[in-house]
Amino acid sequence: MPQISTSEQPVVVTSARGSSDVVLVCEHASAYIPPALNDLGLSGQDRQSHAVWDPGALAVAEGMARIMDATLVAGRVSRLVYDCNRPPDARDAMPDRSERIEVPGNRGLDAAARDMRVATYYLPFRRALADAIAACAKPVIVTVHSFTPNYHGQPRQVEIGILHDSDARLADAMLAIAPQHTQMNTQRNAPYGPDDGVTHTLKEHALPEGHLNVMIELRNDLIATKTQQQQMAGVLSRWIGAALENLGQGLHA
Numbered sequence: 235m236p237q238i239s240t241s242e243q244p245v246v247v248t249s250a251r252g253s254s255d256v257v258l259v260c261e262h263a264s265a266y267i268p269p270a271l272n273d274l275g276l277s278g279q280d281r282q283s284h285a286v287w288d289p290g291a292l293a294v295a296e297g298m299a300r301i302m303d304a305t306l307v308a309g310r311v312s313r314l315v316y317d318c319n320r321p322p323d324a325r326d327a328m329p330d331r332s333e334r335i336e337v338p339g340n341r342g343l344d345a346a347a348r349d350m351r352v353a354t355y356y357l358p359f360r361r362a363l364a365d366a367i368a369a370c371a372k373p374v375i376v377t378v379h380s381f382t383p384n385y386h387g388q389p390r391q392v393e394i395g396i397l398h399d400s401d402a403r404l405a406d407a408m409l410a411i412a413p414q415h416t417q418m419n420t421q422r423n424a425p426y427g428p429d430d431g432v433t434h435t436l437k438e439h440a441l442p443e444g445h446l447n448v449m450i451e452l453r454n455d456l457i458a459t460k461t462q463q464q465q466m467a468g469v470l471s472r473w474i475g476a477a478l479e480n481l482g483q484g485l486h487a
Contacts, residue, residue: 244355245362248306249299254485255370256304256474259363259377259435261318263292263308274314275338285332286312288380290457295378297467302475302485305370307363309355314340316355319377319434322348326431327356333386363439372483374404375440375447376474380454381425390425393418395451397426399433401441404448407477415473418456425451446483448474 265287267273273281280286292308299306309318314337320327328351330340367373383390394416398405405422412420426432433449440447450470457463475485 245359246308254302254304255372256374257366258306260295260308262288262313264310284382285335289454291380293463294467301471305366316351318359322352373445377449380452383455392421392424393453394420395424397449399428399436404446
């Protein structure tokens with residue numbers, strides 16, 4: 235079994251108590267695979283694919299954190315090492331296949347290997363996020379993701395997804411004013427939804443205490459450049475701010 239260095243920080247927290255009660259989360263921020271895992275057996279091309287991380291999502295989340303003066307909690311390893319938006323017992327927490335890409339390094343993982351990754355990557359991420367949320371008076375959890383324009387060879391028309399689980403308050407407020415902030419094709423629970431198991435962070439950290447929350451999915455061809463990322467960060471920050479005002483909760487405590 236490969237030994238994973240505990241010196242590799244699995245999570246980064248920035249602006250660890252800005253003036254905003256928004257806590258931004260980017261679970262799939264990094265394509266990094268620790269050397270001990272031998273690239274999980276992936277080819278060079280596959281190591282930079284969307285299967286490994288969410289391209290552009292971290293840059294957008296960082297821009298939003300600056301604009302809103304919000305704390306950002308970001309994962310530092312590939313979601314193929316451990317997907318921090320999945321519970322440890324989920325099949326795709328450490329998948330051996332992602333769409334067309336086989337992941338040899340995840341094939342046949344025994345319980346000890348899985349437990350090591352949970353302890354090394356998921357639990358520190360969960361603790362860091364819980365601490366960031368606990369530091370806020372009225373936390374608002376916003377997770378930022380990106381998705382590929384084509385899935386299994388089929389183009390996706392949706393450009394921005396506004397996702398929620400059983401608590402739709404913030405999603406509803408954002409969708410109600412979407413035309414005021416963007417002309418992009420914006421849809422509810424698309425291209426994924428709670429039935430696809432993508433709302434773990436919201437279920438774990440927002441729903442139990444009734445915190446306002448939303449998951450944002452951005453088509454990654456629309457956030458491929460620095461200019462696009464900065465523009466999207468501005469759009470989303472203003473949009474979330476307006477939605478929170480309409481809900482009676484501003485960006486700042």
